[in-house]
Amino acid sequence: MSIEVPEVAEVRKLLEELDEKALIARLDSFVTLNEGLESKRGKEFIEVSILGFLEGILTALGMKYPESQEVEELLGKVGEKRQKVDELFRKPAMQNLK
Numbered sequence: 901m902s903i904e905v906p907e908v909a910e911v912r913k914l915l916e917e918l919d920e921k922a923l924i925a926r927l928d929s930f931v932t933l934n935e936g937l938e939s940k941r942g943k944e945f946i947e948v949s950i951l952g953f954l955e956g957i958l959t960a961l962g963m964k965y966p967e968s969q970e971v972e973e974l975l976g977k978v979g980e981k982r983q984k985v986d987e988l989f990r991k992p993a994m995q996n997l998k
Contacts, residue, residue: 905950951982
């Protein structure tokens with residue numbers, strides 16, 4: 901099984917352009933580890949997890965490369981998608997019945 905998170909490829913490409921080899925290895929390991937958990941945790945849980953990891957990488961890159969517009973744009977895109985998937989993943993709060 902494989903989770904399709906297109907943003908992984910975009911972040912990986914950016915990391916390659918910035919020659920961040922150590923982060924590429926960590927990204928690949930994280931994605932592989934999470935794909936192995938898909939059957940136990942569910943697709944949405946894994947997608948939120950991967951998107952959150954990408955957000956963390958991009959936040960760190962934003963501090964390291966503050967002039968990079970590409971990092972900032974990708975961070976916004978990934979953050980927005982993570983929030984949308986997170987909202988779908990979370991169950992609505994129970995409302996008090998009076």
